[in-house]
Amino acid sequence: MAENNAVPMIQAIDLTVGYGDIVVLENINFTINKGEIFVIIGGSGCGKSTILKHLIGLYEPIKGDILIKGESIVKADWDEKRRIMKSFGVLYQSGALFSALTITENIALQLEEYTDYPEDEIFRRVNEKLKLVGLEGAGPKMPSELSGGMKKRAALARAMALDPEILFFDEPSTSLDPVTAAMMDRLIIDLRDRLGTTMVIVTHDLDSIYAISDRVIMLDKATKTIVARGKPSELRKSNPPPSVKEFLERAGLSRKMD
Amino acid sequence: MAEEKDRIIETEVQKQFRLHEPQIRPAIEYTGEASLKFWKDIINILAIIGEIAEASWFAIRNPRRIRWRETLFYMDICGADALPISCMICYLMGLILGFQASLQMHKFGTDLYVADMVGLSIVKELGPLMVAMICTGRAGSAFAAEISTMKVSEEIDAMVTMGFNPSRFLIIPKLLALILVMPVLTVFGNVLGIIGGMTVGVFSLGLPVITYFNRTVLVITPRTFSEGLIKSAVFAVLIAAVGCLRGLEAKNDTHGVGSAATSAVVSGIFLVIIADTLMTYLFSRF
Ligand SMILES: Nc1ncnc2c1ncn2[C@@H]1O[C@H](COP(=O)(O)OP(=O)(O)OP(=O)(O)O)[C@@H](O)[C@H]1O
Ligand SMILES: [Mg+2]
Numbered sequence: 001m002a003e004n005n006a007v008p009m010i011q012a013i014d015l016t017v018g019y020g021d022i023v024v025l026e027n028i029n030f031t032i033n034k035g036e037i038f039v040i041i042g043g044s045g046c047g048k049s050t051i052l053k054h055l056i057g058l059y060e061p062i063k064g065d066i067l068i069k070g071e072s073i074v075k076a077d078w079d080e081k082r083r084i085m086k087s088f089g090v091l092y093q094s095g096a097l098f099s100a101l102t103i104t105e106n107i108a109l110q111l112e113e114y115t116d117y118p119e120d121e122i123f124r125r126v127n128e129k130l131k132l133v134g135l136e137g138a139g140p141k142m143p144s145e146l147s148g149g150m151k152k153r154a155a156l157a158r159a160m161a162l163d164p165e166i167l168f169f170d171e172p173s174t175s176l177d178p179v180t181a182a183m184m185d186r187l188i189i190d191l192r193d194r195l196g197t198t199m200v201i202v203t204h205d206l207d208s209i210y211a212i213s214d215r216v217i218m219l220d221k222a223t224k225t226i227v228a229r230g231k232p233s234e235l236r237k238s239n240p241p242p243s244v245k246e247f248l249e250r251a252g253l254s255r256k257m258d
Numbered sequence: 259m260a261e262e263k264d265r266i267i268e269t270e271v272q273k274q275f276r277l278h279e280p281q282i283r284p285a286i287e288y289t290g291e292a293s294l295k296f297w298k299d300i301i302n303i304l305a306i307i308g309e310i311a312e313a314s315w316f317a318i319r320n321p322r323r324i325r326w327r328e329t330l331f332y333m334d335i336c337g338a339d340a341l342p343i344s345c346m347i348c349y350l351m352g353l354i355l356g357f358q359a360s361l362q363m364h365k366f367g368t369d370l371y372v373a374d375m376v377g378l379s380i381v382k383e384l385g386p387l388m389v390a391m392i393c394t395g396r397a398g399s400a401f402a403a404e405i406s407t408m409k410v411s412e413e414i415d416a417m418v419t420m421g422f423n424p425s426r427f428l429i430i431p432k433l434l435a436l437i438l439v440m441p442v443l444t445v446f447g448n449v450l451g452i453i454g455g456m457t458v459g460v461f462s463l464g465l466p467v468i469t470y471f472n473r474t475v476l477v478i479t480p481r482t483f484s485e486g487l488i489k490s491a492v493f494a495v496l497i498a499a500v501g502c503l504r505g506l507e508a509k510n511d512t513h514g515v516g517s518a519a520t521s522a523v524v525s526g527i528f529l530v531i532i533a534d535t536l537m538t539y540l541f542s543r544f
Contacts, residue, residue: 056419084419096412110420
């Protein structure tokens with residue numbers, strides 16, 4: 001059992017990612033432990049979404065390996081990949097709700113496919129998730145009838161449908177108002193504390209970096225590597241390179257304001 | 259020196275707009291590239307048909323897990339909504355054929371053979387073909403546009419990471435809907451086409467309705483009738499497959515959606531004609 005705990009949730013080993021011949025990030029190494037809130041930051045276009053999509057197995061890396069609970073998602077064949085994928089939920093940058101289905105159907109889809117729950121149990125669970133993200137009553141609506149922020153929250157409800165072990169977020173708080181963004185942060189911390197869910201979060205939101213993250217890595221477009229890593233508070237003290245400093249100082253600024 | 263710099267800047271600018279600039283390329287280069295693309299395309303089409311076969315096999319073994327609600331939805335938009343236009347076009351087709359045939363047959367005094375000519379052409383060829391053309395334009399392009407839009411909005415990615423097989427979720431309901439609906443449309447089209455021919459026979463050649471009808475029933479054997487329906491079902495598979503393929507391989511932008519739809523129609527028509535040629539040959543041999 002002790003040995004089992006020692007296996008990290010996610011491991012990126014010498015990871016080089018990109019599109020075709022274009023290398024976006026090179027020789028990335030990091031480890032994410034169970035129950036950790038791991039935040040990936042960096043300027044726009046530095047490859048945050050790219051690395052996230054590699055971690056969830058959508059793209060094949062140019063080089064290196066990704067281990068999810070010690071199993072390589074890179075070398076897995078499609079059946080194994082699907083099995084690994086079922087253990088995590090993903091919140092996409094654009095929400096990615098299925099536009100042909102209602103919100104309830106979107107959230108119920110995985111429950112219908114992967115569990116034997118009767119219909120009323122599925123319905124109960126769907127409503128529970130909707131309540132969690134503050135969207136009670138939005139179930140019968142179509143995704144096109146929701147605002148950007150509501151879509152994002154509905155998508156989060158869908159990502160949580162099977163109570164996954166790992167949740168990936170691509171910019172959860174963009175297009176949310178400050179109050180809802182803070183609610184999202186609380187929700188993330190609450191989920192981690194209650195269920196021990198591991199969270200991998202890509203974000204620009206400086207407040208939430210300080211509020212929720214256990215560990216941060218910062219990617220850089222120019223050097224194509226990780227330029228800073230550690231606890232956010234430690235990062236600021238430890239005389240980081242200018243680009244990192246600027247990013248974090250702006251975070252400090254916006255924190256002073258409230 | 260300044261001129262030199264200007265030129266460099268100009269080419270930089272040109273590079274940015276390279277998509278919108280018409281390109282004149284050597285014919286050999288173009289031919290080579292086009293045939294390579296064509297070859298890759300054939301491989302892709304075969305691959306997707308293989309994938310569809312696998313997904314269909316899964317569907318046959320687990321009929322409960324077919325997404326019937328979506329299938330019904332597509333049957334509605336591909337079938338019910340396409341019925342008036344299919345009937346209309348087939349009726350006009352019968353009318354045109356009847357008229358052309360009546361001109362020739364009348365010369366030989368074999369007016370009644372108009373019924374043979376129209377009946378056989380419609381049931382064996384034109385009924386299935388016209389319905390296939392309409393379905394390529396309506397359903398094939400719609401499938402491609404739908405799937406490529408889903409790609410742009412990350413819905414396909416979401417589907418994959420939720421552990422679903424996109425072919426089972428996206429292709430099977432569409433394929434099933436078309437396979438069920440196109441033969442039915444063809445039957446309606448056949449009937450209307452024959453009525454078109456009959457209109458000419460009765461009003462222009464003065465044949466009695468019952469004579470024309472009896473002649474038609476005599477020449478259209480169950481075999482010819484089912485040949486047409488088999489063709490129609492095969493066309494359905496091709497149209498659905500190529501529509502979904504074009505959607506799945508679309509570029510990740512809004513421009514990609516448009517070209518996916520266009521390309522679905524062009525390749526759909528092409529494949530349907532090829533398959534028709536092959537099947538006509540095969541049916542004539544056996
Ligand atoms: N499909 C693609 N093909 C080629 N290059 C791509 C593709 N998608 C992204 N890129 C490139 O990869 C780099 C990283 O893109 P990515 O979307 O990962 O950035 P990001 O860090 O998520 O930015 P943002 O914060 O704006 O979402 C960019 O320079 C982009 O131009
Ligand atoms: Mg991004």
